[in-house]
Structure formats: structure tokens, C-alpha cells
Amino acid sequence: DAGVIQSPRHEVTEMGQEVTLRCKPISGHDYLFWYRQTMMRGLELLIYFNNNVPIDDSGMPEDRFSAKMPNASFSTLKIQPSEPRDSAVYFCASSLVGEQFFGPGTRLTVL
Amino acid sequence: AQSVTQLDSHVSVSEGTPVLLRCNYSSSYSPSLFWYVQHPNKGLQLLLKYTSAATLVKGINGFEAEFKKSETSFHLTKPSAHMSDAAEYFCVVSEGYIPTFGRGTSLIVHP
Numbered sequence: 001d002a003g004v005i006q007s008p009r010h011e012v013t014e015m016g017q018e019v020t021l022r023c024k025p026i027s028g029h030d031y032l033f034w035y036r037q038t039m040m041r042g043l044e045l046l047i048y049f050n051n052n053v054p055i056d057d058s059g060m061p062e063d064r065f066s067a068k069m070p071n072a073s074f075s076t077l078k079i080q081p082s083e084p085r086d087s088a089v090y091f092c093a094s095s096l097v098g099e100q101f102f103g104p105g106t107r108l109t110v111l
Numbered sequence: 112a113q114s115v116t117q118l119d120s121h122v123s124v125s126e127g128t129p130v131l132l133r134c135n136y137s138s139s140y141s142p143s144l145f146w147y148v149q150h151p152n153k154g155l156q157l158l159l160k161y162t163s164a165a166t167l168v169k170g171i172n173g174f175e176a177e178f179k180k181s182e183t184s185f186h187l188t189k190p191s192a193h194m195s196d197a198a199e200y201f202c203v204v205s206e207g208y209i210p211t212f213g214r215g216t217s218l219i220v221h222p
Contacts, residue, residue: 031208043201043212050208091154098143098162098205102154 004103006092012109018080021106024073025094033100034067034077035091043091049075082110113138115204117213125221130174130189132216134202137183144185145203145210146176155201161185172196192220 005024013019025032034046047057052069060067064083069075079086087110093100118133136144146158159170166178172195176187185202197220202213 042214045212048209056209093155095208098208098210099145099157099160100155100203100210102147102156104154 004092004094004101006090006103006106008106009104010107010109012111013082014111015083016081017110018078019082019086019108019110021077021090021092021108023075023077023092023103025075025092026096026101027073029094029096029101030072031095032069032075033093033095034075035093036088037091037105038088046077079108082108084110086110113142113204113206113211115202115211115213117200117202117216119216120214121217121219123219123221124192126194127191130187130192130196130218132187132200132202132218134185134187134213135183136185136202136204138204138206140206143205144176144178145205146170146174146185146187147201147203149199149201149215151198158187158200192218194220194222196220 007022030051033048035043037043046059047067049069067077089105089107091102091105093102114137116135144161147155148158149155158174159168161168161178169175174189176185178185199215199217201215203210
């Protein structure tokens with residue numbers, strides 16, 4: 001297996017634009033997590049899914065953020081409109097029995 | 112409820128000397144415990160995990176950790192630090208499939 005795949009690896013956009021981050025989990029994993037990492041706040045859990053169903057989105061900062069998992073092999077995290085304070089590295093992780101496997105991350109810069 | 116505390120935000124050692132990264136946890140049940148490592152501009156990689164088997168757990172790159180229930184600790188150690196060990200280390204507790212991450216400890220290795 002190729003591991004967790006995230007795209008794009010880097011994204012630079014202007015304030016107000018829509019940003020979509022993509023994740024392909026490891027095949028067979030039934031949990032998928034989205035995290036955000038910044039120097040100021042460290043690693044934050046935004047939302048997680050179990051069997052494609054969102055379970056807890058209490059970490060999503062505000063309504064500008066949304067996440068979907070239309071099937072077991074794909075998830076998106078969307079920010080609309082984006083703001084400079086959204087600049088961070090966004091990680092996707094998947095798991096089956098507790099151990100999480102992380103993707104390489106998407107480095108988002110909002111100008 | 113589960114929580115995890117990494118007692119040091121930064122640890123500085125000289126190459127060839129022992130490494131100790133401290134982690135205390137709180138859990139209502141018998142938790143699983145993990146250590147992850149994150150090298151600069153990389154994703155998180157699993158170092159080792161404890162899942163109620165042997166209390167002394169060996170991981171990759173010469174790291175090990177000991178689960179001490181009486182002290183609610185899961186400290187990470189390595190006998191001899193290498194320059195390549197310089198990274199951010201995260202202690203994680205999980206009562207089920209949902210983990211809680213510590214704030215991280217930055218390991219600095221001096222030549």
C-alpha cells in the first residue's frame with residue numbers, strides 16, 4: 001500500500017479564495033482524521049470519520065471549514081473563504097485498530 | 112476522559128548521550144499509548160506502541176518506552192542520541208480508536 005496520500009502537497013492562495021484539500025486513506029482503514037498543525041497551536045484534531053460518517057467535528061474552527069467523505073477511499077477538507085490565519089500544515093490520517101498512519105501533509109499559505 | 116502531558120517542550124542533549132522524553136497520561140480505562148516522531152517538514156511516523164502486552168516496548172531507531180501504570184507514565188528513552196534523532200516527538204493516549212496527542216517535545220541534538 002502507498003500509505004495515506006494527500007494532495008496537493010503545497011497550496012498558495014489569496015484571501016477569499018476557496019481551498020480544497022484531498023486525502024486518500026489506506027485501503028481497509030475505517031477511521032479518517034483531519035488535523036491542522038501550526039507553531040502557535042500545535043497539532044489540532046479538526047474532524048474524524050468512521051465508516052465514511054462524520055463522528056465529531058467539534059474541532060472545526062468555524063463554518064468556513066467543511067469536510068466530506070463520499071466513499072471509503074476519498075475525503076476532502078474545504079475552506080471557503082480562506083483567510084491568512086488558516087495558513088498551516090493540514091494532515092490526514094487513517095486507522096483501523098487505533099494506530100494512526102499519517103499522510104505527508106498539505107502546507108497551505110493564504111496571502 | 113483521557114489526557115496526556117509531555118513534561119518538557121524542549122530537550123537538549125549531546126550526540127552519544129542518553130535521551131529521556133517524559134510523558135504522563137490520564138485515562139479511565141486501560142489505554143493504548145504511542146510515541147510518534149516528526150522530522151522537519153515531514154509527516155508523523157509511529158515510533159512505538161503499547162497495547163497491554165509487555166510493559167517495555169521497543170521501537171524503531173533504538174528507542175524504547177516503559178509503561179508504568181502506578182506512575183501513569185510512558186517515558187521514551189534511547190541510550191545514545193544521534194544527530195538524526197533531532198525532531199519533534201509526540202506522546203499519544205487512546206482509550207479506543209480516538210487518540211489524544213500531547214503538545215510535543217522538541218529534541219535538540221548537539222554535535
